[in-house]
Amino acid sequence: MIVIRTPGRLSFRLQPRVLAVGTVCLLLTLAVGVLAVGHGEYPMSPADVLRTLTGGGSPAEEFIVTQLRLPRLVTGLAVGTALGLAGAVFQSLVRNPLGSPDVLGFTQGAATGALVVVAVGGSSAALAGSAALGGIATGLLIYLIAWRRGVHGYRLVLVGIGMSAILTGVNGYLMTRVPLMSASRAMLWLTGSLDGRGWSDALPLLAALAVLMPALLACAPALRMTELGDDAASGLGVSVHRVRMLLLSGAVLLVALSAAAAGPVPFVALTAPHLARRLTRAPGVTLLPAAVIGALITVVADQVALRALPGQLPVGVVTGVIGGGYLVWLLATERRAGRL
């Protein structure tokens, strides 16, 4: 543990391992980002990319980087950050490694919102907005049903699983109502894709991150206390209900808006916080590393989907395969450790 104390009686605490993991993952993410921007029909070297980003590129390069490729990268980064952060919050609140938005039904709710627009017909902006609303409405509904003198972790998981089953059914029904021409658009959206994302897709999520990320990080110490149990946390002076309400709504907003930006990219919210905990070996929740790792997973998965596999797959296919495999491995090891 590193302690920094200033003459003004301020003091800060840092875990060296958490700091190291966070920094390494951040640098990796930036490196992958530079490579991603350089990739395409007009290939650019990392040096060219950096030159263009700092304002030294030709007008053509400028256009390719800032208008064509950067929006996709930034959307991917924002979605990954939001999902990693929200996943860490959920898992800590629910005290269960399976407490991710994929399992709890928020993602399916967002999909329902999107499918309604596809079925009725509407612009991309309407689709995104409706997806966000669907996610938020599902969050509210689950919260209302699970509420009883405060949300109990286990109940939230059970209600969430029930809700996601119902919504999967609803989504299946909506798919049959979608005009054939729109079905492929719906399917692509449901998988989670970063194809053709522009600045207008990234902006709402970026704005939400700018507000919610500091807010969630400020709640992190209180969140860490609630991991001791509600009673112990109250005894330590945490207003458990208020903190939980704040964190839940923040995390639901992030998940809903990231679904609006890129569709329900699966398993990032489940995998990122786990990897963060394993790599940092920190007891309790580590929001910032989870956010960075979420971003890293998402952009790496997008690059794998684009380059390594034929046919330019959507990013959700890759995160689904990686995340699903990770989940199976996790269940196996947790079972062996007797924790599930």
Next chain:
Amino acid sequence: MSTSRLGGSGLRLAYDRRVVAEDLTVAVPDRSFTVIIGPNACGKSTLLRALSRLLKPATGAVLLDGSDIHRLPARAVARTLGLLPQSPIAPDGIGVAELVARGRYPHQGLLRQWSPDDERIVAESMAATGVDDLGDRLVDELSGGQRQRVWLAMALAQQTPLLLLDEPTTYLDIAHQIEVLDLCARLHEEQGRTLVAVLHDLNHAARYATHLIAMRGGQVVAAGEPRRIVTAELVEEVFGLPCRVIDDPETGTPLVVPAARARAGTVAR
């Protein structure tokens, strides 16, 4: 009657519609080791929850230093009143020193995360509970008795003049029960803290308490020094248990000996 920083009057305690206690009045004498006893479901843990701000009374108010505890900010309460709940959860992979350090939470802030005071007080708390040599061990690896001492160290690190303990000896074997209670008695005597504990074992309560609150059916049946109030009649009234009360040969405090089962063929004496 001595002064009291913590107490409540006219308390109606209920979960949803199930009323546990009605018109309950209690006072915790300052610098006492108060123990609440009573049969299962008599409302003793509920009373402790109300005293520790976990349960808001339907009517009446719990007063801490003269103010309604539910109107005080959570953090301010946590700097005066500590609580060790019945089954706190140790997060996976947390170390002993790290867990004890969490007791400093109500004294910390985003810009004051680890002051020299925090460091000193955590070390002192670990020394006081005899876990200073376990600092780097994982809490999961400890025995039940060691773990309970670690939790006590966390509660001590909170540095509150009042400390509430909900059944601190449950799940421990007899040797560890005595170890934890001896530790509580020492903290009470040496550090002058006011302790309030819910205990199941009447004999432990009679031996360690300086002030005993006996409850039945949501009511306080008797309150006072164990030597004055623990009688065979009281035990019969509170627990419905026929018994004899003799002097504890070790401490001279009241010792409750349950009556033998009347067996066929034996003559009742």
